[in-house]
Amino acid sequence: MANVAKRQFDAVIVGAGGAGMRAALQLSEAGLKTAVLSKVFPTRSHTVAAQGGISASLGNVQEDKWEWHMYDTVKGSDWLGDQDAIEFMCKTAPEAVIELEHFGMPFDRVESGRIYQRPFGGHTANFGEKPVQRACAAADRTGHALLHTLYQRNVRANTQFFVEWMALDLIRDADGDVVGVTALEMETGEVYVLHAKAVLFATGGAGRIYAASTNAFINTGDGLGMCARAGIPLEDMEFWQFHPTGVAGAGVLITEGVRGEGGILLNGNGERFMERYAPTLKDLAPRDFVSRCMALEVLEGRGAGKNKDHVLLKLDHLGPEVINHRLPSIREIAIKFAGVDPIKEPIPVIPTTHYQMGGIPTNYLGEVMVPKGDNPEVRVNGFYAAGECACASVHGANRLGTNSLLDLVVFGKSAGDSMIDFIKRERPVHKPLPENAADYSLSRIARLENQTGGEEVNDVRSAMQKTIQLRAGVFRNSENMALGVKEIAEVAERAKRTQIKDKSKVWNTARIEALELDNLIEAAVATMIAADARKESRGAHSHDDFQKRDDDNWMKHSLFFNHDRHLDYKPVHTKPLTVDYIPPKERTF
Amino acid sequence: MTYTQADKNRLRWRSRRGLLELDLVFELFLEHDFDQLTPAELDVYQDLLMLPDIDLLELVDGKTDTTDDRLVPILTRLRHWQVAKKQ
Ligand SMILES: Cc1cc2nc3c(=O)[nH]c(=O)nc-3n(C[C@H](O)[C@H](O)[C@H](O)COP(=O)(O)OP(=O)(O)OC[C@H]3O[C@@H](n4cnc5c(N)ncnc54)[C@H](O)[C@@H]3O)c2cc1C
Numbered sequence: 125m126a127n128v129a130k131r132q133f134d135a136v137i138v139g140a141g142g143a144g145m146r147a148a149l150q151l152s153e154a155g156l157k158t159a160v161l162s163k164v165f166p167t168r169s170h171t172v173a174a175q176g177g178i179s180a181s182l183g184n185v186q187e188d189k190w191e192w193h194m195y196d197t198v199k200g201s202d203w204l205g206d207q208d209a210i211e212f213m214c215k216t217a218p219e220a221v222i223e224l225e226h227f228g229m230p231f232d233r234v235e236s237g238r239i240y241q242r243p244f245g246g247h248t249a250n251f252g253e254k255p256v257q258r259a260c261a262a263a264d265r266t267g268h269a270l271l272h273t274l275y276q277r278n279v280r281a282n283t284q285f286f287v288e289w290m291a292l293d294l295i296r297d298a299d300g301d302v303v304g305v306t307a308l309e310m311e312t313g314e315v316y317v318l319h320a321k322a323v324l325f326a327t328g329g330a331g332r333i334y335a336a337s338t339n340a341f342i343n344t345g346d347g348l349g350m351c352a353r354a355g356i357p358l359e360d361m362e363f364w365q366f367h368p369t370g371v372a373g374a375g376v377l378i379t380e381g382v383r384g385e386g387g388i389l390l391n392g393n394g395e396r397f398m399e400r401y402a403p404t405l406k407d408l409a410p411r412d413f414v415s416r417c418m419a420l421e422v423l424e425g426r427g428a429g430k431n432k433d434h435v436l437l438k439l440d441h442l443g444p445e446v447i448n449h450r451l452p453s454i455r456e457i458a459i460k461f462a463g464v465d466p467i468k469e470p471i472p473v474i475p476t477t478h479y480q481m482g483g484i485p486t487n488y489l490g491e492v493m494v495p496k497g498d499n500p501e502v503r504v505n506g507f508y509a510a511g512e513c514a515c516a517s518v519h520g521a522n523r524l525g526t527n528s529l530l531d532l533v534v535f536g537k538s539a540g541d542s543m544i545d546f547i548k549r550e551r552p553v554h555k556p557l558p559e560n561a562a563d564y565s566l567s568r569i570a571r572l573e574n575q576t577g578g579e580e581v582n583d584v585r586s587a588m589q590k591t592i593q594l595r596a597g598v599f600r601n602s603e604n605m606a607l608g609v610k611e612i613a614e615v616a617e618r619a620k621r622t623q624i625k626d627k628s629k630v631w632n633t634a635r636i637e638a639l640e641l642d643n644l645i646e647a648a649v650a651t652m653i654a655a656d657a658r659k660e661s662r663g664a665h666s667h668d669d670f671q672k673r674d675d676d677n678w679m680k681h682s683l684f685f686n687h688d689r690h691l692d693y694k695p696v697h698t699k700p701l702t703v704d705y706i707p708p709k710e711r712t713f
Numbered sequence: 714m715t716y717t718q719a720d721k722n723r724l725r726w727r728s729r730r731g732l733l734e735l736d737l738v739f740e741l742f743l744e745h746d747f748d749q750l751t752p753a754e755l756d757v758y759q760d761l762l763m764l765p766d767i768d769l770l771e772l773v774d775g776k777t778d779t780t781d782d783r784l785v786p787i788l789t790r791l792r793h794w795q796v797a798k799k800q
Binding site: 163164165167168169170171172173265268272288310311337338339340341342374375376377453456457460461628630631632633636 | 718719720722723725726727729730731732733734735736737740765766767770771774776
């Protein structure tokens with residue numbers, strides 16, 4: 125192997141957001157030598173953006189049960205979620221949140237001192253009967269508080285952080301087992317091999333494949349790209365959640381908590397249109413449903429504003445007290461990014477790409493599972509994933525708000541436990557690295573260095589974002605998506621010829637962005653092809669030519685394989701761990 | 714301190730934040746202002762980037778005011794790049 129330095133750990137975790145740090149804590153506290161890599165300082169991971177809260181049926185404000193939370197999650201997922209994983213998450217939720225409280229996370233409280241819970245879209249009592257307050261929050265800084273709490277605990281537990289390191293590729297041996305990753309240290313520009321007994325990906329989402337996104341620039345789907353290149357399929361990539369209330373034009377998110385606190389949506393005629401579509405839940409119906417209703421209002425000419433291209437989120441009736449006290453940063457966002465003061469005027473909003481439901485296929489233990497022969501789910505030895513980059517699948521075709529932070533801590537912890545178990549029982553010593561462990565990554569970098577007459581990274585990225593925005597947005601139809609498949613293949617060809625002018629070694633941000641683009645492209649191609657193939661409407665995938673959910677033919681997960689861009693499918697898990705199966709029903713609200 | 718190109722690139726990378734609201738502002742700042750900063754201003758910028766995202770956003774938003782006079786010129790430039798102005 126070329127001159128590449130190696131370092132050895134029991135566990136290597138790529139990603140220092142909520143999921144990566146929760147897993148790391150489990151491993152470090154078990155005494156394992158654990159490395160966590162992050163492109164940015166851990167507490168600047170995108171988890172910091174979460175404002176709304178984390179769900180758990182604590183029942184502190186109103187009666188609640190985990191079975192109701194499970195029902196809401198299954199229904200929210202439009203019956204694409206795996207019911208064993210959903211049961212596991214909802215049942216574990218109260219314990220996971222109380223654990224965070226014990227770690228020192230500063231939750232809002234009710235007078236008795238218990239954690240305050242606010243209402244949030246899609247959360248109901250008694251199997252859909254009426255809204256319930258289930259979201260636990262630390263003011264509107266829940267994600268920030270979560271990251272800080274977990275970071276402090278990890279420092280105390282001696283987790284080794286590799287900050288401003290970018291993982292490049294997964295290392296698999298001849299058996300297909302995962303034995304490490306290659307990574308670029310930004311400060312030196314050197315590539316390293318990190319040799320591990322077990323590897324976890326917690327790299328977050330790929331929301332930047334869309335032009336209009338609530339996601340920070342860092343969300344480039346690196347874990348997905350690394351998997352795709354290493355022959356691991358990507359699951360359910362056609363399912364992207366559009367958040368109903370992105371500030372029109374900027375993408376910046378207005379949390380659902382605003383509607384939980386009483387904010388309402390109005391069309392251009394001043395009508396509270398959600399009453400028409402969802403008589404019970406109204407503005408608090410699940411995100412995909414609200415997004416589609418908003419898009420319909422605009423399409424049918426009832427939009428607001430000069431171009432009738434958005435709807436309005438009205439808060440003024442809540443009064444300055446509630447707005448300033450419970451929703452302080454929302455007012456700032458509205459003033460800055462929309463130029464309106466919500467104490468006086470409504471905020472212009474449109475559905476904006478927000479969350480990736482699909483990702484690296486895992487089970488509820490965080491183990492990465494791929495098809496082999498007739499078996500749709502065989503464990504990849506030594507490989508785990510958790511958080512937004514993973515598909516457990518608890519969110520199915522549509523995620524419920526506040527279920528993602530829950531997913532991070534529940535599956536971060538369970539993946540950590542699975543890794544501990546695997547290392548103790550099956551991998552007490554490192555499996556040898558393959559001879560050429562770093563060659564592939566080095567060749568990708570060399571290609572970039574030597575490329576002449578190529579494409580600008582920015583141009584290719586914008587072309588990709590435009591294509592995905594236009595062809596795989598809220599409204600989808602056959603003609604549009606077929607075009608999208610063709611166009612994205614062309615963009616992917618261009619991405620193979622990107623070039624950079626700056627050839628310097630250290631802190632070469634141009635190189636980093638080119639490498640990120642390689643990952644974005646994999647996620648974009650998977651999204652477009654999987655979306656085009658799914659001939660039904662389910663959750664966030666709303667197909668104009670197939671407007672109904674088709675359980676007979678399509679209640680199945682898609683798996684996208686990068687090497688020949690083919691799709692395979694695997695069944696949804698219909699057996700919960702202990703309770704009865706929740707059979708499909710039409711989703712009405 | 715003096716800043717090499719690599720040092721400047723490091724600050725560019727650290728301008729990547731966890732919040733889209735900040736990315737949108739910093740993107741314009743890096744494009745238009747960053748290369749004109751003096752070493753003394755770069756010192757201040759470096760300190761500013763050490764702040765947690767949420768606190769940084771509050772400063773950039775003008776929601777909290779700083780008592781540190783050194784920060785004011787850079788914050789004024791950052792505040793200038795409000796996204797609403799771009800549209
Ligand atoms: C604006 C906004 C608000 C939200 N609000 C809520 C909410 O209220 N409740 C809720 O439940 N969910 C919310 N979500 C969703 C939720 O915040 C995310 O799904 C979740 O935080 C993702 O966490 P993660 O740990 O999977 O990844 P992230 O927090 O995105 O972290 C990814 C980590 O991976 C690292 N990384 C990535 N690639 C590499 C690489 N190649 N090498 C090294 N490191 C790498 C990054 O540096 C980072 O540390 C919100 C999302 C957004 C965008």
